[in-house]
Amino acid sequence: MRKPYLILPAGFLAGLVCPGLVQATELEQPVVVSATRLPQSANETLASVTVITADDIQKSQARFLADVLEGQPGVFFSRNGGAGKSASLFMRGTESDHVLVLVDGVRVGSATLGTFSFADFPAHMIERVEIVRGPRSSLYGADAIGGVIQIFTRKGASEPLVTGGLGFGSDQTVQGDLRVSGSRDKAYGSLGLQGFDTQGENSCRTEAGVDFRGCYASEPDKDGYRNQGVNAAAGYAFSPGNLIELSGHYVDYENEYDGFYNRSEGDQNQLTLHAEALPSDAWSVSFTAGRAEDNSDNFSEQALPSRFNTQKDSATLINAWQATDRVLLSFGVDYLQESIDTVDVFTVNERDNLGGFVQVGAEYGAFNVELSGRHDENEAFGSQMTGGLAVGYALTSSLRVTGSYGTAFKAPTFNELYYPGYGNPNLQPEESETTELGLKYQDVAHTAYVTVYDSRVDNLIAADSTNNFSPANISEARIRGLETGFGFRRDVWQWGADLSVVHAENQDAGYQGKQLPRRPERTLKVFADYTAERWSSGLDVIAAGQAWDDLANTQPLARWTRFDLRADYALTPDWLLQGKIENLLDEDYETAGYYIEPGLGYQVSIRYQPKS
Secondary structure: OOHHHHHOOHHHOOOOOOOOOOOOOHHHOOEEOOOOOOOEEOOOOOOEEEEEEHHHHHHHOOOEHHHHHOOOOOEEEEEOOOOOOOEEEEEOOOOOOOEEEEEOOEEOOOOOOOOOOHHHOEHHHEEEEEEEEOOOHHHHOOOOOOEEEEEEEOOOOOOOEEEEEEEEEOOOEEEEEEEEEEEEOOEEEEEEEEEEEEOOOOOEOOOHHHHOOOOOOOOOOOOOEEEEEEEEEEEEEEEOOEEEEEEEEEEEEEEEOOOOOOEEEEEEEEEEEEEEEEEEOOEEEEEEEEEEEEEEEEEEOOEEEEEEEEEEEEEEEEEEEEOOOOEEEEEEEEEEEEEEEEOOOOOOOEEEEEEEEEEEEEEEOOEEEEEEEEEEEEOOOEEEEEEEEEEEEEOOOOEEEEEEEEEEEEOOOHHHHHOOOOOOOOOOOEEEEEEEEEEEEEOOOEEEEEEEEEEEEEEEEEEEOOOOOEEEEEEEEEEEEEEEEEEEEEOOEEEEEEEEEEEEEEOOHHHOOOEOOOOOOEEEEEEEEEEOOOEEEEEEEEEEOOEEOOOOOOOEEOOEEEEEEEEEEEOOOOEEEEEEEEOOOOOOOOOOOOEOOOOOEEEEEEEEOOOO
């Protein structure tokens, strides 16, 4: 708990590490914000954290946020087809709406569905992503049962810089991006544009219309996807620890798919104001306010269009006080207002939430302790208390053991509460408690870790067959898991592997002992990279064991393995040629029943990125 943490402005946190790998020196250790809502060195955080940087994203040649997150420890996606199609994220076996998603400190996602569209957020907008696994409601409030994912968008550079790229790929895919950024004196800013267009592939098997599963339709056609976006930021750093920043993004998309509705148009947009102040060496203050919108219009030749527009207005004030050299105290207040606008008539279309938290961090020799508690008051379902405790002990300078306990809750969505003819206004929040134990080794060239956890989720919201299948608090689940992996760097080589084992067991009387759907018990990612003077190459292997497509575990989803090969070559110091082959062996697999994952594909691009 050292005072320098108080003067690290969050807008300038950089130098973050690849998952599974370490940097060459202690000074290059990454700093993370999402685990405690304060800047903290990654090797000192007591949470299970992965950080993905812009350099990592460029090397992976990912196009969208879902591609960036796929294969990370504890993360699994169930997809309804290829580019732009719905991608449900399951973190540590919890539900797809049990992960809190933030962009630049602001809550995002649909208030009607309770999820964020990872498939629509362009990778070129991202400066870094922080993944925090495990409950975080004691700091953030609702929705953080499985964890928190925070995306930080690009803000600017120390020198004037113009970057861009143009590429093409299989399925008549074309993509491009352009960014201008820089700084002068104490001001900095960035403006980025991007576009993506693909003819796509058929997203759902034609048998779905006969078997009445999956998309419930037989539409053997190409399902295209188009995405255009812009993001911008401007800031002014008065002095170390004192800054003001305005940022925002707008993403517009058009998606084709199969089903009763088979085309949608929508947009995600956000505007954020962030300020930091350092009244004294021992006291720091940060303020973040923003608006995030998720808008979608769905079309069909058989029905009138549907519209679901949702808006989240939020504000956060956090104080951090260095009480002693060993004790850091933080406390904050969050306000959130959610509102919806749809063609359907909801009985309630707006709700407010006010929450406050306190956190104490202490360091005593080899021991670290973090204690947090929070109270939320929501006008839809009343008050909720959550808490968390984490302890760490450094066995050696490179080896540390950690343990934690935390409670969390998930707020019912507007659809679950108020959808006409379906919603249940008497729903209570889903609640969880989780224990976790971890061991991590890290030195200059090696990393190895193992984490085990046990979560119990009560009051799960599910369809009530006794009441017209409306949502009710009738289910329970127990989720036990293990995450382990290693990373190794030597000269021009670096390689590693991450294994996740999740046993997500339904405790509901009708399906007791059954595995929760679309969550394979085992997932594995193996990676290897070779870097030479002017070129580099890499291989990613992602494998998943068998899963089930239904609650009764009668409809299996077969295990699968996918190989992705990538390479880049520096034509000049400023020009980079990149290429990638996806699903090298043309594996035929599904992560959701009857929805077809893309087969063998390729992408080629050329990038202009001058050395600053």
